[in-house]
Amino acid sequence: MRLRKTMSTKSPTELESDEKAQKRAQWEQFGFHVEAPGQVEVTNESHDNPADHQYVVTLDDVTGKAMACTCPHHVHRSAFCKHMTAVENATDDGTLTAFPSDDETDENDTESAECDCDGLNGFPCWPCVRTGRKELPN
Template sequence: MSEPLLARLDPTKRVLKRAQYEAFEFSLFDGDVLVRNASHANPENHEYNVQIVDGVPEACECPADKKYAGPCKHRVAVAIRRPVLDAVEQMQMVADGGVITNEQPGTGVEDDATPDDCDCEMLDDDFPCWACVDSGRRELPN
């Protein structure tokens, strides 16, 4: 199993909090994500392209991503929103001429493997991470 995405990015607590509470808007753009921070008075002056490589927000055009060690809030904002990453992955796959499917080749059975960005080990035993809930691998407890 590969390392969970957030652990791989290793954001500071401050960056993680800002990525969660600021009002980000996302647009798919040439296989990457244009992130606009609508928390600002002039959001059009606060939008940056986040480059996605193999499902990981690798780089951002913002000044903070170049200036500081670790990921910026825009990269983390994309990373914690699995539907955005899924849409980028599908867009990149289609652009590369690939076929979108959730089935294992030749089996007709959906893949039940642990998602690459599974964070279950960081949570209580009875509580699954969003990636596992979203993929249908685990359900939320009652």
């Protein structure tokens, strides 16, 4: 007889940062880039190759609390990870604005001029779709 292990899945609102995630978020160096309102790319600068340790944390647009992360720890364990903790810490202390105003977005929108839409025969590139600058055709 084979036993199957069942995992209980918690909704993001039920997740809380544990002590280990808090400590790691404080000990390690993180870089942040707001990809879109509520979408923060987090780079763990403590690794030898930080580009291999980039994940996206999604924040709730009402509460401002972290809901999800693309890192393996959150994806496979439904756990509140160090990346989510680091983003919440940075937004709480004012060093990160995860929901920039329209004025801030326009000032930082120089990257949008360099998108890949031009080479796609009228089809929008993923960065333009994700940030809401363009919509996918039906």
